[in-house]
Amino acid sequence: xxxxxxxxxxxxxxxxxxxxxxxxxxxxxxxSVPIDEAKQSVRRERGGGGSSPTPESVDLAGxxxxxxxxTVTGRVLTRGTRTIRYQGDDLTIHEGEFADGxxxxxxxxWQDFGFEPDDSLTVGNAGVREWDGEPELNLNESTTVAxxxxxxxxxxxxxxxxxxxxxxxxDRGRNVAVRVLEAEDKTIxxxxxxxxxxxxxxGDGTAKLPFTDWDPRPAxxxxxxLRIEDVYVREFRGVPSINLxxxxxxxxxxxxVDVVADAPRVDVAxxxxxxxxxxxxxxxxxxxxxxxxxxxxxxxxxxRVVQNEQCRSHGEVDGEDDLRVKAILDDGTGxxxxxxxxxxxxxxxxxxxxxxLSAATDAMDKDVVAKDIADSLVGGAYRVRGSLSVDExxxxxxxxxxxPADDAPAEGARAALAEVRE
Ligand SMILES: [Zn+2]
Numbered sequence: 001x002x003x004x005x006x007x008x009x010x011x012x013x014x015x016x017x018x019x020x021x022x023x024x025x026x027x028x029x030x031x032s033v034p035i036d037e038a039k040q041s042v043r044r045e046r047g048g049g050g051s052s053p054t055p056e057s058v059d060l061a062g063x064x065x066x067x068x069x070x071t072v073t074g075r076v077l078t079r080g081t082r083t084i085r086y087q088g089d090d091l092t093i094h095e096g097e098f099a100d101g102x103x104x105x106x107x108x109x110w111q112d113f114g115f116e117p118d119d120s121l122t123v124g125n126a127g128v129r130e131w132d133g134e135p136e137l138n139l140n141e142s143t144t145v146a147x148x149x150x151x152x153x154x155x156x157x158x159x160x161x162x163x164x165x166x167x168x169x170x171d172r173g174r175n176v177a178v179r180v181l182e183a184e185d186k187t188i189x190x191x192x193x194x195x196x197x198x199x200x201x202x203g204d205g206t207a208k209l210p211f212t213d214w215d216p217r218p219a220x221x222x223x224x225x226l227r228i229e230d231v232y233v234r235e236f237r238g239v240p241s242i243n244l245x246x247x248x249x250x251x252x253x254x255x256x257v258d259v260v261a262d263a264p265r266v267d268v269a270x271x272x273x274x275x276x277x278x279x280x281x282x283x284x285x286x287x288x289x290x291x292x293x294x295x296x297x298x299x300x301x302x303x304r305v306v307q308n309e310q311c312r313s314h315g316e317v318d319g320e321d322d323l324r325v326k327a328i329l330d331d332g333t334g335x336x337x338x339x340x341x342x343x344x345x346x347x348x349x350x351x352x353x354x355x356x357l358s359a360a361t362d363a364m365d366k367d368v369v370a371k372d373i374a375d376s377l378v379g380g381a382y383r384v385r386g387s388l389s390v391d392e393x394x395x396x397x398x399x400x401x402x403x404p405a406d407d408a409p410a411e412g413a414r415a416a417l418a419e420v421r422e
Contacts (some may be wrong), residue, residue, distance in 0.1 A: 003029065010039060016046050027146045031114030033315060045124070045144055055125055061102035065135045066107045067128040072137070074098035074105075075152040076119045078160040080173025080230050081247040095172040095232075098137065099154040100122075106131065106172075109139040117173075118158050120148040132170060160230070165206035165244065168275075169235040176231065176242070178202035179257040180224045185216060190321070201279075202228075202242065203259035208279050211242040211251040217250055225253040238389020239278040263385045269333035271388045272395045281385045282397060283405050284331030286338075286377045294345075294370025295356045323353055325373055329384060329397070338384050344402050349373050381405040 007022035014021070023044055028038035048376070055069040063070060078096035085091075094109040107126070109263035115121055123145050127138035139145065160174040167174060198216035201208055211231075213220055220226070229249045231242050244250070263281040271277045292305055297319025299311035306319040325340035325348065346352045349372060351359075356369045385401040 006035060006039060008295050010042055014043065021046065024146075024333065025128060030147065031145065033114055037223045041144055044142070046181055050174055052316050058101045059102040060098065060105045063128060063135045065128065065130040067135065069125050069127055069142075070137075071122065071124045071419055072098065072100070072105075073122045073148050074100040074120070074154060075154045075158065076115050076117050076121065077104065077154070077156055077158055078173035079115070079117055080160070080232055082172075082232060082245045083247075083347075096160075097156075097172075099156045102153065102406065104156060105137055105327050107137040107139060108171075111139075111141065113139060113143075113145040114143060117160070121152070122148045122154040136225055140384055158386055163206040164202070164204045164209050167209065167240050169233055169240050171233040171240075174231050174233065175227065176202070176204065177227050177230040177253060177257055178225075180220050180222050180226065181208060181259065181260050183220050183222055183408055187215060203257075205258045205260060207264075209240055209242055210236065210278060211244065212236070213244040213248075215244065215246040215248070217244070219250050219252065220244075225255070225257045225418075227251045235276065237387065237398075238276040238391065239387050240276070243335045266388075266390075267333040268329075268331045268336050268395065272390050273334075276387075276389045278387045279385070280398075281383060282329065282331055282388070283381065284329040284335060284382050285379065285381050287328045287330050287335070289370055289374045290326040290328060290337060293327070294323070294349075294373055295360055296322050296324050298322050321353060321357060323349065323369075325377075329375060329382065334395070336388060336397045338382075338399055338402070339387075339398045340399050340402055345373070348377060348402065350376075 003022060003025055007018050007025055011018035011021045025038050026043045026044065028041060029035065050245040055071050057071045057073065060074055062073060075098065076096065077099050080095050081092060083090050083092050091110065094112065095107065097104050097106055119170065123139065123143060126143050127140060128135050129138050162174050163176065164176060179202065181201045181203050183198055185196060185198050187194050187196055194235050196216055196218055198213040200211055202211050202221065228244065230247055231244055233240050233242060263279045266280045266282060268276060268282055271280060287356065297306050298304065299306050299312045299314055299317050301317065302311065304311055304313065306317060309316055309319060311317045323342045323345040325345045327338045329336050329338045349356065349369065359368055360366045383403050383405040384397055384399050386397045388395060388397045
């Protein structure tokens, strides 16, 4: 059967004009919609028996979470693909952003409507749902997608290319040009049991970010310069993380990618406002040590710090000794809790776990270790490198390097320190 015959059949079934039905069908077929789906779509649109009138057409900027269903005309900026588990089934969905002259909106398409970035579309009967406090369009089986009569003018860049510094959690369908800086294979317990993944760090001229490849590719090897298309970004350990899926494409670049040399120096206030930053440097003064510094005990099951042999998750446990520092650092713009692991703690303490344990035994007091460390750190200016994350309890900087600073401490921090010491 050709389009003509399909159109004739439909037009006769629905009692509508054949030329209109044929135009509808051709429109859908142009988007590689299979003929059966295209016919169903036309049936729904034209033969609905008046049960669901076409919802009002709205500008993207005018859409609120109070809208039920809408019709919009916009341009496709980005389109990402991934598989999600939904009610026990793996579904391939498309996500990205539409724009018109008034603004942008995120969308999730629960089936493949065949559109691509740069296409101008009229999307009929799209559902509006709230996602992360913002309205988002849901394109489902009741939604129709057709080429718009005219190209939609937008102020936004079409396509997903972004520098790393502009990526944030929730981004979909992004493309990056990066150098792989670190990579290692891992086995994790995922929703389908043991899963092989590759984790690491990539960089470009603007920033470095961690990545996870859920379909581990050997091409993501340290030193490789790559264009990576169709990634999504989510927050992991408080910072944006790039996720590669089976739909992501990786292409070697012939030109080397310049990577930011060192961790960029940031103000605490700036890093907190951004909601978390990977591999940055903060310069400030240590105001005091927090509880849970020095000689501590961790749950052997989950690694959480235990107090009075009680783990929050595992009840009474036989804790394992460890060293840690939680220091409050002030740079004049704000404060951050700097966390030093066992190695960095040993370096500032000037001894390892065994030294700490014998000091505690000699003094018959575990706290001597924290007191010793506080004596050497509090009041000093330090340069701290690590990833800064923010949660309801404040900002935390998990240090990868911690060194005395030659730079003059910030004025504000000095003032704060003076207050603390009074
Ligand atoms: Zn535990």
